[in-house]
Amino acid sequence: MSDELIQIETPFAFNEENQREFDELIGRYPIKEAAMLPTLHLAQNQTGYITPAVMKYVAEQLEVSVMKVKDVVTFYPMFFEEPVGDYVIRVCHTLPCALRDCKVVLEHLKEKLGTDIASETNLAKGTTADGKFTLMKVECLASCDVAPVIMVNGDLHKNLTPEKVDELLAKLAS
Amino acid sequence: MVEERRILYEHLDVPDINTFDVFRQYDGYTRFEKAIAEYQPEDIAKMVLDSGLKGRGGAGFSTGEKWSFVPKDIKPCYLCCNADESEPGTFSNRYVLEKNPHLLIEGILICCYAMGIETTYIYIRGEFTLGKKMLDAAIKEAYEQGYLGKDIRGTGLNVDIYSHPGAGAYICGEETGLIESLEGKRGQPRNKPPFPAVEGVFRKPTVVQNVETLCNLPFIIGNGVEWYTQMGPTYADTRFDPPKPDANTGTKLYCISGDVNEPGVYELDLGLTSTELIEVAGGLRGEEVKAVIPGGSSAPILTHYELDTRLDFTSLTLAKSMLGSGGIIVMNETRNIVDCLLNIMKFYAHESCGQCTPCRWGTPWVRDIVQRIADGDGRKDTITRPKFGVAENGRWGDTGETEEIYEDLDLLESVANNIANVDTMTWNTICVFGIAVSWPAVSYMRKFRPEFEATIREGKLVTLPVAEATVPPEENYAYQQRFVPKEFADL
Structure with a gap:
C-alpha cells in the first residue's frame, strides 16, 4: 500500500470520546500492539468500516506497520473493508439454528429486503440500494436455545418466525 | 427423573444479580474473603487439584494439574479467561456473562490469589455485545467497591481485570490462538510446547481457563473439597494398568439444543445419559432419536444405540467421543x-x-x-x-x-x-x-x-x-x- 493511495481517502482521526477511550485502552497492555482489536473496534464504530486511512492511523497509534494492521483486519470477519448498511443483519445458519428452520427466516429476509446475501469479499451484494441494511450469514451466535436467531448490529433477536421478522423490519425502517 | 442441581446457575434468575449489592446478598465475594482469610495460596491450588475439577472449555484437562505447571519464579504471570464461546451448540457462558458477571470476577480473584497473578484478560467474543456491557459494568463496580485494583481489602493483593473483545474468529477459542489474538495478531495457534503455562501471553507464564471452570472455584472454596467431590461419578480408567481412578466431579452446564421441547442450559451432575438429559429438557420433539452430538459440533456423533452412554469426560472418551464444551445437539428421525x-x-x-x-x-x-x-x-x-x-x-x-x-x-x-x-x-x-x-x-x-x-x-x-x-x-x-x-x- 503506497502513500499516494492512502492520500486519496479522507484522513482519519479518533474523535474526542474515542481518543479518551483509546488512551485508557493502551495502558492495559505491556505492549501497544496488543490493543489492536479493541482499537479497530473503536475505529470501526466511528467510521462504519475500516478504510486504508483508518489502518494507517491505527498503525501509527500502535507503532506497527500498516501491513500488520491489514493482516489483522482481513483475518477477522467482524471488520469490514467496504461500506455496510446502517443495520447489519447477521443470520446464524449453523446446525442448531438450521434444525430450527433458519432457512425460512433467511429467505424471508432476502425477499423482504430485496437483496442477496453478502459475502466476505463482496459486502455490496448484500446491501440494500438505500444503504440501510446489510444482510449476511454468520456462524454460531451461541444462542442455540432460542434458535433461530439473528443479530441486528449489537442486538440479538430470538425465536424468529417470518411474522416476527416483519415486525422487526417495520420497527427498524421507521 | 433426574433433578437439576443448580450451583453455578443457582442465583442466575434473581433480579439485578448483576449488581454488586444484590450479588453481595447472595454470599457474593464471601468465598473470596474466606480464601484470603483462611488459606495460603498453595492451599487453594491443593484444594483445586484435590477437587478433581476438569477444564470445562473442551479439552477436559485437570485444572489443578495445569496450575502446577506454572513456574513460580517467573513474574509477571497472566490469567486469560476464555469467554470466546463459539462452539456450535454451546451457550452457557453467555448467560453467566450477561446475568451474573460478579461470579466470574470472584472466581478470577480466587485464581489470581492462588497463582499470584496481578493481571487478567477476559477474552470475550466480539458478538457478545450485551455480555461485554454487563461484564464491564460489573468490573467497574468491583473496582469501586475495592474488590479490584491495588491493595484489595487491605490485604496487599493487587488484581486488575480487563475485558478484551474478539472479532468473530472461532479459532480464537483455542488457547494459543486466543493468546496470539490477545497480542494483537491473527488468531493463529502456536506450536506446543512451550505450553501457555510456561510461555503464554507476552511470552510470560499464562493460565488459560474457561468461564465455567473459573465459576466453579468460589464453590470449591466456599463448601469444601469433600462437598464438591461427592458430586459426579468416579471411574477406574482401565486403559491404564493398574486402573487409575478418574474423577468426574462437580456439575456441568449442559447446553441442549435441536429437537427437544425445551432447549436451554441445564445444570446437572456429570454422568447422566443422553436419554435422561432429553427427558430433563422437556422430551424429544419428534418420534425417535436419530443421533445426539454430545459435546459441540466437533464431537463424534452418538447413534441411537449409544443413548445410554454417560455424558461425562471418561465415559465419552471411552465411547470414542468427547464431552467437549457440553453442547448437546439432538436430532430426530426426520433429519438427514x-x-x-x-x-x-x-x-x-x-x-x-x-x-x-x-x-x-x-x-x-x-x-x-x-x-x-x-x-x-x-x-x-x-x-x-x-x-x-x-x-x-x-x-x-x-x-x-x-x-x-x-x-x-x-x-x-x-x-x-x-x-x-x-x-x-x-x-x-x-x-x-x-x-x-x-x-x-x-x-x-x-x-x-x-x-x-x-x-x-x-x-x-x-x-x-x-x-x-x-x-x-x-x-x-x-x-x-x-x-x-x-x-x-x-x-
Missing part, C-alpha cells in the same frame, strides 16, 4: 445426516485459520465432497475387484465378483484422516482444529453409512428410517474404543 454433516463442514471450512496446509486445503475439500454427495452428484463405481476365494473351477483364486464402491466415501475418509487421523489420534496440524474437522466427518460417515450410500445411489438426499440408517455397533469399528498405545498410556 448428510445434510447435517454438510452444515458442520461449511462451518469448519469457513473457520479454518489457514495456517497449516492440511487443514487449509483439506477442510474445504471435505466440504466439497459432502456438498457433491448432498447435491446428488456423489461418485460411485462398479468395479471388478480381485476377490480371492474358491473360484468357479473349484480352485483357489480370483472369484471375479463385482463390487459397488462408493468412491466419494472413501475419498472423504482419506482426506479427513489426512488432516487428522481419528484412529491413531494423531494430527497433521498445529492445533486440534484438525481433529475437530475429521472427527465429525469420519464418525458421521461410518456410523450412518447406509444413509450416505443411499444418497449417492439415488442421486438425491435420502432420509432413511433410524434403524436402517444406522450401522450397529458390532459391525463397525467407528464405535470401538480409541487406540491408546501402551507406551503412552502413562503420559
Whole structure:
C-alpha cells in the first residue's frame, strides 16, 4: 500500500470520546500492539468500516506497520473493508439454528429486503440500494436455545418466525 | 427423573444479580474473603487439584494439574479467561456473562490469589455485545467497591481485570490462538510446547481457563473439597494398568439444543445419559432419536444405540467421543445426516485459520465432497475387484465378483484422516482444529453409512428410517474404543 493511495481517502482521526477511550485502552497492555482489536473496534464504530486511512492511523497509534494492521483486519470477519448498511443483519445458519428452520427466516429476509446475501469479499451484494441494511450469514451466535436467531448490529433477536421478522423490519425502517 | 442441581446457575434468575449489592446478598465475594482469610495460596491450588475439577472449555484437562505447571519464579504471570464461546451448540457462558458477571470476577480473584497473578484478560467474543456491557459494568463496580485494583481489602493483593473483545474468529477459542489474538495478531495457534503455562501471553507464564471452570472455584472454596467431590461419578480408567481412578466431579452446564421441547442450559451432575438429559429438557420433539452430538459440533456423533452412554469426560472418551464444551445437539428421525454433516463442514471450512496446509486445503475439500454427495452428484463405481476365494473351477483364486464402491466415501475418509487421523489420534496440524474437522466427518460417515450410500445411489438426499440408517455397533469399528498405545498410556 503506497502513500499516494492512502492520500486519496479522507484522513482519519479518533474523535474526542474515542481518543479518551483509546488512551485508557493502551495502558492495559505491556505492549501497544496488543490493543489492536479493541482499537479497530473503536475505529470501526466511528467510521462504519475500516478504510486504508483508518489502518494507517491505527498503525501509527500502535507503532506497527500498516501491513500488520491489514493482516489483522482481513483475518477477522467482524471488520469490514467496504461500506455496510446502517443495520447489519447477521443470520446464524449453523446446525442448531438450521434444525430450527433458519432457512425460512433467511429467505424471508432476502425477499423482504430485496437483496442477496453478502459475502466476505463482496459486502455490496448484500446491501440494500438505500444503504440501510446489510444482510449476511454468520456462524454460531451461541444462542442455540432460542434458535433461530439473528443479530441486528449489537442486538440479538430470538425465536424468529417470518411474522416476527416483519415486525422487526417495520420497527427498524421507521 | 433426574433433578437439576443448580450451583453455578443457582442465583442466575434473581433480579439485578448483576449488581454488586444484590450479588453481595447472595454470599457474593464471601468465598473470596474466606480464601484470603483462611488459606495460603498453595492451599487453594491443593484444594483445586484435590477437587478433581476438569477444564470445562473442551479439552477436559485437570485444572489443578495445569496450575502446577506454572513456574513460580517467573513474574509477571497472566490469567486469560476464555469467554470466546463459539462452539456450535454451546451457550452457557453467555448467560453467566450477561446475568451474573460478579461470579466470574470472584472466581478470577480466587485464581489470581492462588497463582499470584496481578493481571487478567477476559477474552470475550466480539458478538457478545450485551455480555461485554454487563461484564464491564460489573468490573467497574468491583473496582469501586475495592474488590479490584491495588491493595484489595487491605490485604496487599493487587488484581486488575480487563475485558478484551474478539472479532468473530472461532479459532480464537483455542488457547494459543486466543493468546496470539490477545497480542494483537491473527488468531493463529502456536506450536506446543512451550505450553501457555510456561510461555503464554507476552511470552510470560499464562493460565488459560474457561468461564465455567473459573465459576466453579468460589464453590470449591466456599463448601469444601469433600462437598464438591461427592458430586459426579468416579471411574477406574482401565486403559491404564493398574486402573487409575478418574474423577468426574462437580456439575456441568449442559447446553441442549435441536429437537427437544425445551432447549436451554441445564445444570446437572456429570454422568447422566443422553436419554435422561432429553427427558430433563422437556422430551424429544419428534418420534425417535436419530443421533445426539454430545459435546459441540466437533464431537463424534452418538447413534441411537449409544443413548445410554454417560455424558461425562471418561465415559465419552471411552465411547470414542468427547464431552467437549457440553453442547448437546439432538436430532430426530426426520433429519438427514448428510445434510447435517454438510452444515458442520461449511462451518469448519469457513473457520479454518489457514495456517497449516492440511487443514487449509483439506477442510474445504471435505466440504466439497459432502456438498457433491448432498447435491446428488456423489461418485460411485462398479468395479471388478480381485476377490480371492474358491473360484468357479473349484480352485483357489480370483472369484471375479463385482463390487459397488462408493468412491466419494472413501475419498472423504482419506482426506479427513489426512488432516487428522481419528484412529491413531494423531494430527497433521498445529492445533486440534484438525481433529475437530475429521472427527465429525469420519464418525458421521461410518456410523450412518447406509444413509450416505443411499444418497449417492439415488442421486438425491435420502432420509432413511433410524434403524436402517444406522450401522450397529458390532459391525463397525467407528464405535470401538480409541487406540491408546501402551507406551503412552502413562503420559
